[in-house]
Amino acid sequence: MSTLSNSTNTSSDSPSYSEQLAISDNPHATSLALAFKLAFNSFVISVEQEIHLSAVTGVYGDSGSGKSTLLRIIAGLEQQAVGKISLNGKSLQDSAKKQYIKAEKRQIGLVFQDSRLFPHLSVYQNLAYGAKRQKNSQLSIEKVLTLTKLKSLQHQNVTQLSGGEKQRVSIARALLAEPKLLLLDEPFSALDKSTKSQMLTILKDIQQQLNLPMLYVSHSLSELQYIADQLIVVSAGKISTVNPIHQAIHQLNNAEETSPKTSLSLTVAEHLPDYGLTRLSLPIAQDKTASIYLPLLEQTITPSLLGQKLPCMIYARDISISITKPEHSSIVNHLPATIIEIQYGKTNALVTLKSGEQQFFAQISLWSKKRLALTIQSTVYIQFKANAVHSYHYTESPKNA
Amino acid sequence: MTDISADILALTTTFKMAALTTIILLLLGTPLAWYLAKWQSKWKVIFEAVVALPLVLPPTVLGFYLLLAFSPGSLPGQLWQSATGSQLAFSFSAIVIGSVLYSLPFVVQPLQKAFEQLGDHHLEAAAMLGAGPIDRFFSIVLPLTKASFITATALGFAHTVGEFGVVLMIGGNIPGETRVLSIALFDHVEAFNYANAHILSAGLLIASLLLLSMVYLLGNNVNKTQQNLAKS
Numbered sequence: 001m002s003t004l005s006n007s008t009n010t011s012s013d014s015p016s017y018s019e020q021l022a023i024s025d026n027p028h029a030t031s032l033a034l035a036f037k038l039a040f041n042s043f044v045i046s047v048e049q050e051i052h053l054s055a056v057t058g059v060y061g062d063s064g065s066g067k068s069t070l071l072r073i074i075a076g077l078e079q080q081a082v083g084k085i086s087l088n089g090k091s092l093q094d095s096a097k098k099q100y101i102k103a104e105k106r107q108i109g110l111v112f113q114d115s116r117l118f119p120h121l122s123v124y125q126n127l128a129y130g131a132k133r134q135k136n137s138q139l140s141i142e143k144v145l146t147l148t149k150l151k152s153l154q155h156q157n158v159t160q161l162s163g164g165e166k167q168r169v170s171i172a173r174a175l176l177a178e179p180k181l182l183l184l185d186e187p188f189s190a191l192d193k194s195t196k197s198q199m200l201t202i203l204k205d206i207q208q209q210l211n212l213p214m215l216y217v218s219h220s221l222s223e224l225q226y227i228a229d230q231l232i233v234v235s236a237g238k239i240s241t242v243n244p245i246h247q248a249i250h251q252l253n254n255a256e257e258t259s260p261k262t263s264l265s266l267t268v269a270e271h272l273p274d275y276g277l278t279r280l281s282l283p284i285a286q287d288k289t290a291s292i293y294l295p296l297l298e299q300t301i302t303p304s305l306l307g308q309k310l311p312c313m314i315y316a317r318d319i320s321i322s323i324t325k326p327e328h329s330s331i332v333n334h335l336p337a338t339i340i341e342i343q344y345g346k347t348n349a350l351v352t353l354k355s356g357e358q359q360f361f362a363q364i365s366l367w368s369k370k371r372l373a374l375t376i377q378s379t380v381y382i383q384f385k386a387n388a389v390h391s392y393h394y395t396e397s398p399k400n401a
Numbered sequence: 402m403t404d405i406s407a408d409i410l411a412l413t414t415t416f417k418m419a420a421l422t423t424i425i426l427l428l429l430g431t432p433l434a435w436y437l438a439k440w441q442s443k444w445k446v447i448f449e450a451v452v453a454l455p456l457v458l459p460p461t462v463l464g465f466y467l468l469l470a471f472s473p474g475s476l477p478g479q480l481w482q483s484a485t486g487s488q489l490a491f492s493f494s495a496i497v498i499g500s501v502l503y504s505l506p507f508v509v510q511p512l513q514k515a516f517e518q519l520g521d522h523h524l525e526a527a528a529m530l531g532a533g534p535i536d537r538f539f540s541i542v543l544p545l546t547k548a549s550f551i552t553a554t555a556l557g558f559a560h561t562v563g564e565f566g567v568v569l570m571i572g573g574n575i576p577g578e579t580r581v582l583s584i585a586l587f588d589h590v591e592a593f594n595y596a597n598a599h600i601l602s603a604g605l606l607i608a609s610l611l612l613l614s615m616v617y618l619l620g621n622n623v624n625k626t627q628q629n630l631a632k633s
């Protein structure tokens with residue numbers, strides 16, 4: 001879809017907007033003001049932006065885009081960066097005034113991709129390393145051991161731990177240094193899928209319990225969709241404005257060469273184990289909801305999902321369009337929708353539709369587009385299989401997410 | 402003075418010299434090795450070459466230049482004399498200074514290599530947990546490079562015990578002051594006193610062998626634990 005014409009989203013997703021409001025209304029909201037430049041040999045990272053930190057701000061970008069460097073600059077590990085950085089109004093760096101607060105004084109935590117545990121110390125001693133260097137500690141090592149489920153491992157040598165355990169220690173150690181902001185640089189990228197899922201659940205839980213703002217770097221959109229509520233996109237040393245997660249993923253449909261997709265949050269309505277399905281509900285009008293089915297959620301790990309919002313992804317290539325209501329089809333999901341935009345590629349078209357306030361993206365062949373005589377404002381039905389609805393952590397994740 | 406008591410005096414002088422030299426070398430060599438390990442400049446090779454010079458130069462060359470520098474007629478010698486009131490050449494202080502220079506690479510090189518291998522990863526992690534530079538050195542660098550510190554200490558000490566040329570040039574042969582084992586041995590041989598020469602030679606040989614064996618034993622043990630740790 002690289003040849004698609006560039007266009008901006010004319011409308012946006014309503015749930016995202018309400019999420020954004022909730023963030024700015026929060027009196028405890030923290031802000032990170034960045035205005036700096038750092039040049040390596042041929043690579044320049046240049047950022048000027050104020051980020052209102054929410055619970056978890058995702059940082060997305062390809063490898064080599066500069067997202068790790070961005071975190072290192074904020075952390076105070078790249079002293080060559082020139083410019084200004086401040087956290088919650090407190091200046092961490094102001095090159096013009098020759099001010100530079102060192103990494104150890106910034107009260108920012110950083111969890112590295114390679115856990116960097118101290119090999120000469122035990123699990124407990126690794127945790128104590130950060131805790132000992134805090135003056136007014138609020139958190140006890142005991143509490144953090146519980147939060148990160150490390151109690152049984154506390155006396156172990158860190159060299160005997162598995163990859164997931166190491167990253168748990170790494171997170172626990174960072175928490176005990178009681179940072180005002182926690183940076184996570186692809187912390188789980190080396191872990192297998194199921195361990196990664198467990199880690200994300202633990203991390204989300206920690207975030208909610210400690211109310212600690214986080215900046216989470218990853219190159220996996222599905223992972224970010226699960227953990228983050230807003231997103232920054234880093235590309236060639238520049239960063240995008242911060243947008244609510246679904247809106248940010250939709251914007252990537254235009255800019256990225258990856259598969260276009262619909263990103264949305266749906267409420268879990270009921271489980272239908274006899275049919276192997278779970279029903280989710282999507283508000284499409286006042287007092288009216290549509291049902292969307294996906295393969296039965298693994299209730300063993302998530303027994304109380306009913307009523308919860310589930311982040312979901314549907315690939316545009318998996319959504320098809322029908323002029324008439326597809327009542328006699330095996331495809332379980334179909335919704336009425338209005339076409340609001342059509343972008344043409346070489347062999348196919350990316351159709352943006354709206355069902356209620358929710359945007360959907362469908363990729364269809366140019367032949368189908370012509371045959372169905374689709375135009376903007378056409379009222380149609382979109383349809384997709386239950387299998388096409390992916391929810392990270394709960395369903396089998398799509399291969400190229 | 403009997404030969405034996407003279408030899409015992411030479412032994413204590415040697416031990417004092419080597420111990421003091423090793424302490425000074427660790428204090429000076431550690432920051433120097435750190436600097437060389439972290440410094441990224443094309444000029445670094447010159448400093449590395451200067452540190453390594455004693456490995457290739459005949460000790461007498463170093464001794465000759467030091468003798469010139471330490472003489473009361475030269476500036477360093479004069480400064481020393483006005484500061485301490487005594488002459489620098491042919492003194493215990495002179496052989497300690499000479500030994501420090503002579504054994505420098507034996508302490509700096511293993512430490513520099515260890516610091517380079519250690520890298521920045523653990524230090525960055527420690528900084529993010531609130532540890533300042535000195536704190537990081539004692540809590541992270543020292544425990545993780547312990548084996549190299551043991552090696553550096555032992556090599557520095559053993560090499561200083563074994564030196565001859567530099568001491569001969571700048572120390573002379575003053576009992577209790579600059580007469581060290583290697584010089585006492587040379588005296589015995591010159592006087593055809595082979596029995597005493599045998600005692601000293603065999604003693605030095607066995608003591609050095611024991612010391613080095615101990616170092617390698619300690620080093621191997623620490624290395625094994627560090628290798629286990631590195632597997633993590």
